[in-house]
Amino acid sequence: MxxxxxxxxxxxxxxxxxxxxxxxxxxxxxxxxxxxxxxxxxxxxxxxxxxxxxxxxxxxxxxxxxxxxxxxxxxxxxxxxxxxxxxxxxxxxxxxxxxxxxxxxxVSDKPRLSAKKEIVQLTKQLKVSSRGVEKRLHLAELLVETEQYKKAGKEYDTILAQHPRQVRALFGRGVVYHREKKTDKALECWRRAYALDPGNWIIRKQIWAVEHPEQFYPAINYNWQQEEIRREEMQAAAQEKAKAQRR
Missing domain, CATH: 3.40.30.10 (Glutaredoxin)
Incomplete structure (x- = not known):
């Protein structure tokens, strides 16, 4: 900064x-x-x-x-x-x-609706047709944005009931749990999301920031991040080796 x-x-x-x-x-x-x-x-x-x-x-x-x-x-x-x-x-x-x-x-110059108007519009559309993961994801994220966490959680749960490996839904569900002070459940969702998308730096850093706040706040410790990456890579390699030996 x-x-x-x-x-x-x-x-x-x-x-x-x-x-x-x-x-x-x-x-x-x-x-x-x-x-x-x-x-x-x-x-x-x-x-x-x-x-x-x-x-x-x-x-x-x-x-x-x-x-x-x-x-x-x-x-x-x-x-x-x-x-x-x-x-x-x-x-x-x-x-x-x-x-x-x-x-x-x-860049598209189409004006964006306010969050509240967009929530109303998406809710009506999903009542007509409940299909459409992207629409429901966007609705859930708007509900989080407007601090309607209970409703957001229900939307994420609806998605995950049909698509349990949906990474954005898992991450979003974790965000809702975190806002509700349910840190363990939040981390569980984020870890599941990261396991499905191990290249996702946003998820990885969010897990780190919650588990190791002293490495991020009030200053980011980039050396620690590099060490953690090496540690995780070594751990993953050891797990793969153990799996290969059991086969």
Missing amino acids: PGWQTFYQKHQNEGFELIAVAMDAQGPKVVRPFVAKANATFVTVVDSADGLWDLYGFDVIPNGYYIDERGYIRYLKVGGFDVREPTTTKILADLLAEKWGKKPIR
Whole structure:
């Protein structure tokens, strides 16, 4: 975050705005210390209902999007985005100076309904036809966003009754359990989701953040993360070896 603040201060008078989105099921309370420590003056919002996962389908963070004043995506990087990295800094600086020549990607300019109106609309649609996992997932995530946890839990349970291996539903159910202070059940759902999608960095980091908060708050210990990755890889290799020996 300090790197983002430095970049923002340098370019904020060039018609540039920076919006940071923190993805954390634990909500604003764990994000505020990072904002305060960086003395961030740019807008920071919290996605605690995995809405970005729903909208864009990525399973890694951090990501960077540069959108120009016409609503075109001029640059994007999924995973490993770091505004302090020289190549990234130059690309963004060139974009601000309009030196970037790649064909832009058009962003849909269709206005989004408010969460409450969208909930009403989706509920009506699902009454007509209960099929449609994506619609029900989106409804559940909107219910989490509007803090209707009991209803959200029922929607996730409906999905999981028919699709027990649905990763987003398992993760979302875990988010609801976490909001209801049922940490053990939340972790159980997240572990099941991660077992089905072991490359999903969002799930992995959420489990770590809840199990080892001292490694994430008030500062992220990246060395610990690398050590944990190595430990988990060694553990997985040992388990595979044991399975092979039993065959």
